[in-house]
Amino acid sequence: RTGWHDHAIGGSRTIELNVLGPDLEPVLDTALRAVGLIEQVSPRADGTQIRPQPGLELGAPEVRIYPNRVKLADNGVTARELSDTLDAFNDGLRVAEITVGTKQIDLKIKGLIDQVTETQGIDNLPVVTADGMIVPASSLADVKITSGPTQINHLERERTVTLIIRPPENVPLETALETLASGGMPRGVKLRLTGTADKLNITWAAMKLDLLIAVIIVYLVMAVLFESFLYPLIVMFSVPLATAGGVLGLAIVNHFTFQPLDMLTLLGFVILIGIVVNNAILLVHQTLVHIREEGMIACDAITEATRNRIRPIFMSTLTSVFGMMPLVVFPGAGSELYRGLGSVVLGGLSLSALLTLAIIPPLLNLMCGAVEDKKSQPTSLDHANEAAE
Numbered sequence: 001r002t003g004w005h006d007h008a009i010g011g012s013r014t015i016e017l018n019v020l021g022p023d024l025e026p027v028l029d030t031a032l033r034a035v036g037l038i039e040q041v042s043p044r045a046d047g048t049q050i051r052p053q054p055g056l057e058l059g060a061p062e063v064r065i066y067p068n069r070v071k072l073a074d075n076g077v078t079a080r081e082l083s084d085t086l087d088a089f090n091d092g093l094r095v096a097e098i099t100v101g102t103k104q105i106d107l108k109i110k111g112l113i114d115q116v117t118e119t120q121g122i123d124n125l126p127v128v129t130a131d132g133m134i135v136p137a138s139s140l141a142d143v144k145i146t147s148g149p150t151q152i153n154h155l156e157r158e159r160t161v162t163l164i165i166r167p168p169e170n171v172p173l174e175t176a177l178e179t180l181a182s183g184g185m186p187r188g189v190k191l192r193l194t195g196t197a198d199k200l201n202i203t204w205a206a207m208k209l210d211l212l213i214a215v216i217i218v219y220l221v222m223a224v225l226f227e228s229f230l231y232p233l234i235v236m237f238s239v240p241l242a243t244a245g246g247v248l249g250l251a252i253v254n255h256f257t258f259q260p261l262d263m264l265t266l267l268g269f270v271i272l273i274g275i276v277v278n279n280a281i282l283l284v285h286q287t288l289v290h291i292r293e294e295g296m297i298a299c300d301a302i303t304e305a306t307r308n309r310i311r312p313i314f315m316s317t318l319t320s321v322f323g324m325m326p327l328v329v330f331p332g333a334g335s336e337l338y339r340g341l342g343s344v345v346l347g348g349l350s351l352s353a354l355l356t357l358a359i360i361p362p363l364l365n366l367m368c369g370a371v372e373d374k375k376s377q378p379t380s381l382d383h384a385n386e387a388a389e
Contacts, residue, residue, distance in 0.1 A: 017163040018192040024149065024159050026186035031161040032056055034191075038165060049166040054151045056161065062148035063122060067141045075140060076130025082140055085127050155192065162194075207266050214273045215239065222281065226288070234363045235280040241355045242276035242348035243269060249347020250340065253328060259340045268344030275345070276352040278316065280360045282309045287364055298368035302361050310357065317353040321346055 017034060021027040035050055065086065067079045087093040092108035099105075111125075123138035137143065153160045215236070222232035246269055253259045283302075286309050290301035327342030 015165045015167070016194045017165060018155050018194055019161045019163070019189060020155055020158040020192060021186065021189040022158060023188070024152065026189050027159055027161050028056055028149075030186060030189050031163060034163060038163075038167075051164045053162045053164060054149055054153060060148050060150045062146050064144045064146055064148075065122070065137070065141050066144070071140050075133075075135060077127060077140060082127060082137070086122070086125060086137065089125050155194075158190075203263055204266075207263065207270075210270055211273070214270050218273055218277060222277070226284070230367060231284050231288070234360060234367060235277050235284055237359060237363060238276050238280040238352050238356050239273055241359070242272040242352040245351025246272055246344035246348040248351060249328075249343040249345075252347070253339060253343040257339075259336075259343065262340060264337065265340030265344055268341040268348075271341075271345055272348040272352075275320070276348060276356075279313045279353060279356045282313060283356070283360050284364060287368070291368065298365060302365050302368070306357065306361055313353060313357070317349055320349050324349075 019027050019031045019034065021030070031052060035052070035056070038048065038050060065082075067082055069079070072079060072082065084093050088109045089111035092110040094106050094108050096107040097104055098107050123136060123143050125137040126134045127137055127140055128134055153162065155162075219232050219236055222235055223229050226232060250259060250261065250265065259265070283305055286305035287298075287301045290296040290304055291298060294301075296304065324342050324346045327338045328346055
């Protein structure tokens with residue numbers, strides 16, 4: 001590219017890295033280091049775009065005036081009076097605001113227009129001392145001609161250089177940022193992520209809360225239906241299995257085409273929480289029916305429930321999997337938007353259907369066996385009755 005344009009570096013994957021600090025020089029040095037580390041992780045040749053705001057070079061000519069406090073005290077001039085005098089000969093010193101008709105106009109004190117015709121002439125600007133004498137500015141301050149930034153931005157009341165970064169779709173920048181933070185930064189310099197990256201962090205925090213709420217709601221609903229807090233725990237073991245299947249499905253899709261873990265893909269994990277528990281619910285419910293209504297022992301009830309429910313489990317799983325498969329397999333308009341969600345749900349359902357049949361029955365057997373043993377143990381009242389007899 002021959003130049004930068006706003007649309008060239010925009011997009012939803014744009015990261016804004018702010019380098020903040022009280023002094024501009026260490027901020028610029030840190031920003032330059034950040035650019036170097038980012039280019040090591042993701043070179044510009046791979047499509048990475050980096051635009052600093054403002055620039056990283058001090059290319060604008062600048063005149064800096066450092067008041068000499070000893071000379072100012074000897075001449076009875078304050079630093080404020082020196083700066084006001086220099087302002088008056090520069091672009092004018094605003095002293096008041098007056099009203100002329102219906103307009104408000106700034107009242108300024110200005111020196112002669114041709115008083116300073118070149119930069120070096122600032123040394124000879126006249127300053128009136130407390131004794132009424134006129135001395136040049138160079139006798140009260142040190143004037144240095146140097147370079148400075150074209151503009152200075154502020155964030156959180158500190159000087160800031162913003163790096164607008166747009167990496168390739170398959171390259172994360174966490175490595176570069178972690179290396180920069182762990183490598184030590186100048187005192188007072190901080191890093192802040194804003195823009196899309198900051199919104200992503202906020203959304204991710206909300207998504208974690210949504211996942212937790214979904215798990216709690218599903219557990220409480222099952223606790224009401226089963227009238228127990230123990231059996232829903234067995235059912236909830238299918239959720240980690242579905243999570244592993246969702247990650248596996250996303251990994252398989254990434255083997256053929258790049259699919260990021262975006263917010264819509266994360267939504268697939270929330271959907272899985274409410275879907276994959278169905279298979280375990282069928283097994284637990286049918287087992288309890290055999291035990292409570294038909295009087296079967298736990299081992300036989302679990303075997304019979306598994307034999308009766310394995311066909312509906314595979315039927316419902318296969319219909320869901322084949323119904324979701326077109327979102328993952330077939331290309332088309334919008335397919336890249338829903339491919340991640342479909343791969344997570346498809347992988348989670350498939351793996352959960354297989355592992356649920358292998359894990360839930362043994363867990364259910366352990367719990368039901370423990371409950372039966374507890375019921376079969378004689379209580380203290382039973383011992384008392386036997387002694388009385």
